[in-house]
Amino acid sequence: MPLISLRDVTKSYPPSQRGGPVVNAVEGLNLDIDAGDIYGIIGYSGAGKSTLVRLINALEHATSGSILVDGDEVTSMKESELRRLRLGIGMIFQQFNLFNSKTVAGNVAYPLEVAKTKRADIAPRVAELLDFVGLADKARNYPEQLSGGQKQRVGIARALATSPRILLADEATSALDPETTHEVLDLLKRVNTEFGVTIVVITHEMDVIQTLATKVAVMNGGRIVEQGDVFDVFSKPTEASSQRFVSTVVRGVPSEAELVALRQRHRGRIVTLSFRDGNTSQGAVFLTLAEAGVAFELIYGGINDIQGRVFGHLTLALTADGAAIDRALATISTQVDVTEAPNHG
Amino acid sequence: MDDLIPLLPKLWQASYETLYIVGLSLLFGGIGGLILGLGLYTTRSNSLFANKPVFGVLNVLVNVFRPIPFIIFLAAAQPLARFVTGTGIGNTAIIFTLSLAAAFGISRIVEQNLLTVQPGVIEAARSVGASRSRIMLTLLIPEALGPLILGYTFIVVALVDMSAVAGYVGGGGLGTFAIQYGYRQFHPVVTWAAVLVIIVIVQLVQFLGNYLARKALRR
Numbered sequence: 001m002p003l004i005s006l007r008d009v010t011k012s013y014p015p016s017q018r019g020g021p022v023v024n025a026v027e028g029l030n031l032d033i034d035a036g037d038i039y040g041i042i043g044y045s046g047a048g049k050s051t052l053v054r055l056i057n058a059l060e061h062a063t064s065g066s067i068l069v070d071g072d073e074v075t076s077m078k079e080s081e082l083r084r085l086r087l088g089i090g091m092i093f094q095q096f097n098l099f100n101s102k103t104v105a106g107n108v109a110y111p112l113e114v115a116k117t118k119r120a121d122i123a124p125r126v127a128e129l130l131d132f133v134g135l136a137d138k139a140r141n142y143p144e145q146l147s148g149g150q151k152q153r154v155g156i157a158r159a160l161a162t163s164p165r166i167l168l169a170d171e172a173t174s175a176l177d178p179e180t181t182h183e184v185l186d187l188l189k190r191v192n193t194e195f196g197v198t199i200v201v202i203t204h205e206m207d208v209i210q211t212l213a214t215k216v217a218v219m220n221g222g223r224i225v226e227q228g229d230v231f232d233v234f235s236k237p238t239e240a241s242s243q244r245f246v247s248t249v250v251r252g253v254p255s256e257a258e259l260v261a262l263r264q265r266h267r268g269r270i271v272t273l274s275f276r277d278g279n280t281s282q283g284a285v286f287l288t289l290a291e292a293g294v295a296f297e298l299i300y301g302g303i304n305d306i307q308g309r310v311f312g313h314l315t316l317a318l319t320a321d322g323a324a325i326d327r328a329l330a331t332i333s334t335q336v337d338v339t340e341a342p343n344h345g
Numbered sequence: 346m347d348d349l350i351p352l353l354p355k356l357w358q359a360s361y362e363t364l365y366i367v368g369l370s371l372l373f374g375g376i377g378g379l380i381l382g383l384g385l386y387t388t389r390s391n392s393l394f395a396n397k398p399v400f401g402v403l404n405v406l407v408n409v410f411r412p413i414p415f416i417i418f419l420a421a422a423q424p425l426a427r428f429v430t431g432t433g434i435g436n437t438a439i440i441f442t443l444s445l446a447a448a449f450g451i452s453r454i455v456e457q458n459l460l461t462v463q464p465g466v467i468e469a470a471r472s473v474g475a476s477r478s479r480i481m482l483t484l485l486i487p488e489a490l491g492p493l494i495l496g497y498t499f500i501v502v503a504l505v506d507m508s509a510v511a512g513y514v515g516g517g518g519l520g521t522f523a524i525q526y527g528y529r530q531f532h533p534v535v536t537w538a539a540v541l542v543i544i545v546i547v548q549l550v551q552f553l554g555n556y557l558a559r560k561a562l563r564r
Contacts, residue, residue, distance in 0.1 A: 057472055079476075086474035097469035101487035111473035113483075142563060162473070 001071065002032035003166065003198050004056055009065030011051050025051040027222040029065070033215075035165070038192050038199045040213030040230065042206065042245055048222040049202045053168050056200065057089040058082050070165070087115050090159030090197075094171035096151040098143040104130065104154050105139040111161040129157040133187060149180035156187060160195070167191060169201045173208060185212050206249040210234070210306060218242045234304070235276050235311035251302040252313045258300065259341050266299050268319035271329065274337035275303065276311045285332050292328035294320040315341075348532040359522035360542050366440055366511060366518055367504045373444035374504075375497060378451025381407065383481060385456040393467070393477040403452075411449045415507045418446050419514060434515035442514075443507055447500060454496035462488045491562035498554025502547050509543075519543055 011026040025048045033039045043049045054060040055067055058074050067074040069085065077085060099107050108126045117125070130136045133153040143151055152172060159167055169188065173181040189212060191197050201213060209216050209230060216234075217227035218241055225239045234250065237243045246252070253272050254262060262270060273285060289296050296316045303312035318325050332338055349356075381403065387393045388400035413421070419442050426441045427433035462485060470480045486493070509520025519539045527536030 059468060059471060083474040083476060086472055089472070091469070091472040093465055093469060095463070095465050097463065097465035099466060099469070099484060099488065101484075101490060110470070110475075114473055114475045114479065144563075158469075158473070168472075 002068075003035040003037075003070060004031070004033040004200070005066075005068040006031040006052075006055070007066040007068075009055060009067060010063050011048075011055060011060060012063045024222050026055065026062075029222070029224060031217060031224060031227070033198065033200060035198050036192070036196060037215050038189070038201060038213045040201045040203065040209040040216040041219055042203055042209055042216060043219030043241075044204060047219040049219050050170055052219070053170055053200060053202050056166070056168060057086050057091060083114075087111070087162045088164045089166045089168060090162070090164040091168040091170065092152065092155040092159050092172045094174045096143075096148075096155045096175075098151055098154055098158075100143050102142075103139065104135060104141050104143070104146070107143070107154055108157045108161055111158060115162050117162075125161065126157075129161060132160075132190075133157045147180075148176050149183055152176065152180075152184050153187060156184075156191065160191065160197070163195075165196075165198060167197050167199045169199060171202055171204070174203070174205065181208070182211065188212060206245045210249055210304075214307070218245060231306045231309045231311070234306055250304050250312075251300070253339070254300045254315055254341075262299055262315070262317075266297060266317035268295075268297075268317045269325055270299070270315060270317055270341040272301070272313055272315045272339045272341070273332070274311075274313050274339070276337075277309060281335075282314075285335060288331050288335075289316075289318070289328050292320070292324050292331075294318050294325055294328050348530075349534050349538050352526055352535055352538075355526065356519075356522060356538060356542065359517060359519045359539070360546075362436060362516075363505065363508055363518035363520075363543075363546070366436055366443065366508045366516065367501065369440045370443040370447055370504050370508070371497070371501055373440070374447030374451060375500070377444060377448030378500075379455055381448055381452035382455025382459065383485075385452055386459040386485075387477075387481065391464075393480060407449050407452055410446070411453065413446075415443075415446055416510050416513065418442065419510065423514065436511065436516045436518075438514055439508065439511040439516040443504060446507065447504060450503065451497070451500050454500065455493065458489045458492040458496055459485055461492060491558045494554055494558040494561055498551060498558070501550045501554070505543060505547060505550075 006029055009026055009029045010024060013023045013025060015022055029052065041049050041052065051060055055062050056069065058077065062075050065075070069089070072085070074085065099110065102110065105126050108129050109122050112122045112125060126139070127136065130139055133156055135150060135153055135157070138146065138150065143154065146154065173184050176184060185208065188199060192199050201208060203209065213230050215228065216230045217224045218233065218239060219225070220241045226233055226237065226242045233242060234246055237246045259270065275282065296318050298314060299317050300315035301313040303310060329338055384403050385400065385407070388396045388403065390397065419439070422442045422445060423433045423438070426438040430437050430441050432438050466484070466488060467480060470484050475484070508518050511518045512521035512524055519542055523536045523539035526532065527539060
């Protein structure tokens with residue numbers, strides 16, 4: 001059974017103006033997240049992903065549908081039951097949301113105080129958590145004395161204080177620079193592998209999904225338009241919005257306009273080879289071309305590595321006697337997907 | 346100067362009475378205002394205890410009482426003062442009425458300062474399972490403490506001002522002293538002596554308030 005399970009969940013907001021339409025931030029959404037997953041949810045702003053993640057710990061209440069966390073129905077819980085639920089679900093935020101009136105140690109201790117942890121047990125637990133996030137020396141500092149990356153690490157320590165099984169990350173790296181982003185992503189990965197915490201990551205950056213997530217759901221207009229293993233969605237996105245996200249990190253098939261530019265610079269027939277799953281050897285393909293006497297030039301594309309699995313698209317310009325190219329392509333197309341660009345030249 | 350010297354014991358007595366009236370009014374009005382302000386803040390939409398009717402009632406209540414000039418409020422609220430404290434005159438009556446008037450004023454200052462706390466901070470506390478009343482007491486007030494101290498300092502200065510009309514209902518203090526022994530006796534030096542003491546009190550209060558706020562804000 002999945003750890004988190006959403007069935008036909010809708011969240012509507014009353015119209016912003018009298019008589020206006022009801023806004024459905026999330027609409028008829030189904031989602032299963034297994035224990036141990038790092039589940040990425042990607043979408044543009046306004047896609048409903050921030051609302052979705054807040055439905056899981058009931059910071060927002062669903063209008064209809066069923067939300068099961070660890071087998072318990074969240075939508076029917078009373079306020080006191082919700083408080084107990086939230087002790088088992090940590091959350092980190094884009095703007096960190098640290099308590100400015102408390103020290104770093106005070107921030108991390110707060111959930112423990114809420115959980116009525118024994119006083120004597122709080123200090124060692126706080127020290128342990130600050131050690132884990134690498135901020136043991138900052139315990140007595142206040143949030144305003146920390147950099148963005150340090151603030152988010154305090155946020156992570158605070159979210160983990162009560163040893164939750166689930167961590168919700170709402171655009172946790174969107175306010176950080178690329179280098180700090182990777183430090184925080186590495187830390188989140190350790191949270192998953194060392195503590196077995198299931199992580200739900202909300203982001204609009206494909207890079208975050210590529211680095212961190214094992215599964216991904218693409219959200220658009222309050223619905224999930226595509227979901228599955230990160231590798232599958234990355235290597236073969238079917239929906240337009242997924243393709244747009246993938247194209248932000250993966251250089252794939254050249255567009256029409258790019259093909260026109262490529263033709264001006266390269267002679268010969270232009271073909272795109274799509275490698276997937278790493279079980280097709282590039283070496284074999286290039287060997288076939290060479291043996292057939294076809295000269296080739298790599299003109300576009302790239303190879304990507306997602307969790308150790310390789311995929312990519314390589315666009316080649318082939319020049320040789322016409323029959324040689326056809327023979328070579330016939331052999332290659334049994335090994336990889338081959339798409340030839342129509343020749344207008 | 347000769348007019349002032351024999352009156353000095355009375356001046357010190359009046360100073361003490363002003364501090365007494367202002368101090369107790371700040372205590373009662375401050376607590377009342379804090380509760381009323383928390384009520385205004387937490388019942389507005391999207392807040393911890395969002396409740397439109399309650400917010401509406403509190404909002405109107407504050408709007409009705411806050412703009413009444415204090416000297417009129419003092420007269421109008423006299424029956425209430427008599428009912429609650431047993432007397433409609435003297436320092437006890439003025440402390441009651443001043444506390445009531447201050448509570449309405451302070452409630453707005455509290456509300457405004459609580460609104461400066463980032464909603465995300467409240468959300469973070471909710472996400473770790475903190476109850477709404479715990480958030481209110483252990484987070485909301487500490488997060489807004491610096492500006493709250495400055496707001497209360499502002500109110501102390503206003504209370505010194507308002508307490509000066511205590512003489513109208515038989516109360517004492519520096520206002521009564523200045524009018525009775527200075528203005529009515531044609532002794533401007535005596536009046537100015539009271540002014541000087543008030544200036545000193547206000548300066549000290551403002552200095553203390555700034556110091557505490559700086560400490561709370563760590564700046």
